[in-house]
Amino acid sequence: MTRLPPADIARAVxxxxxxxxxFVVAKGATEHFPPILLQAFRFAVTAAVMAVFLRSPGRGNLPWLLAVSLIGATIQYSLTFSGVHRLSAGIAALVIQLEVPFLVLLGALLLGERPKPRHWVGIALAFAGVAFIAGNIRFDGAWAALAMMMGGAFSWALGQVMIRKLRGISGRVITAWVAVLATPQLFLASLLFEDGQAAAIAGAGPDVWAAVAYLGLIMTALGYYLWNSLLVRHEVGRVAPFLLLLPVFSVLGGVLFLGEVLSPPQLIGGALVLSGVGLMLIEGKEPQRVAA
Known part of the structure; x- marks a missing residue:
């Protein structure tokens, strides 16, 4: 089996x-900014710093970049962070782990990758975990938030599969193009689906703008540069399982910085999700390919 080089493992972690x-930073910021508006400012910051890396997208890449920006950024972040606004950061990070099963499923359907039996078991466990979480919450808007998170996870996975269609373009250039294309889309989405934007902007303090800076510079510019660089070199099923660590960091951050506490049913459901994703981390040999 060809394993990821140590440097790429470090990047994935x-x-x-x-x-x-x-997720922890965004959860705090959505208490002040409407969630889609927050993401619009986030991508505006990313676009401003990444614009210097804009290059010709190459022949045939621009339509795919438009699709990635719409599905994998605008729709995904609108759904995901509208859900984060109504859930704890820890629960949101656990549910968003459905990105990995969705990636494996879409890789099989659209890229000709062939999941192993343990992948199917892992997918079943992950969805069972989310169902367990959903079955132990009161209907106070949290079910709708879970649905948004699941829709965001699917949109994100579809966007990442689309990135695999890009040829002759670096992760840095992909990040720059997606940020530039998604920014006006997100501002338009906020205008259509949210209100109170003017008051939120006028009342934003330094801590809120610091959160925007983290989301734009660190989470998006640096995070997606590293991620896209991995995707253009490795199969999605090879690098995606490292996202298993994401909710671990989010839960710890939620406990330390937001005072969040996970209930026993949420911990059980989260354990099922992580167990399912963990099964997909185990690899015995290179995945076989079939004709798409």
């Missing part, structure tokens, strides 16, 4: 840390 803590 760092992505999990950056994104895991991003």
């Amino acid at each position: 760092l992505v999990a840390l950056i994104w895991g803590m991003g």
Whole structure:
């Protein structure tokens, strides 16, 4: 089996840390900013710093970049962080782990990758864990938030599969293009689906803008640069399981910085999700390919 080089393993773990803590930062910021508006500012910051890396996308890549920005950024972040606004950072990070099963499923359907039996067992465990979490919450908007998170996880996975269609373009250039294309889309989505933007902007303090800076510079610019660099070199099923570490960092951050506490049913459901994703981390040999 060809394993990831140690440097790429370190990058994958760092992505999990950056994104895991991003849920904690975003959860605090959505108490002030409407969630879609927060993401619009986040991508505006990313676009501003990454614009210098804009290059010609190459022949045939621009339509895929437009699709990735719409599905894997605008729709995904609108759904995901609208859900984060209604859930704890720890629970949100556990549910978003459905990105990995969705990646494996879409890799099989769209890229011709062939999941092993343990992958199917892992997928079943992950979805069972989310179902367990959903069955032990009161209907106070949390079910709708869970549905948003699941929709965001699917949109994200579909966007990452689309990135595999890009050719001759670096992770840094992909990140720059997606940020530039997604920024106006997110501001438009906020205008259509949210209100109170003017008051939120006028009342934002330094801590809120610091959160925007983290989300734009660290979580998006640095995080997606590292992630896209991994995706263009390795199969999605090879690098995606490292996101198993993301909720670990989010839960710890939620406990330390937000005072969150997970209930026993949530811990059980989270353990099922992580167990399922963990099964997909075990690899015996290179995945076989079939014709797409």
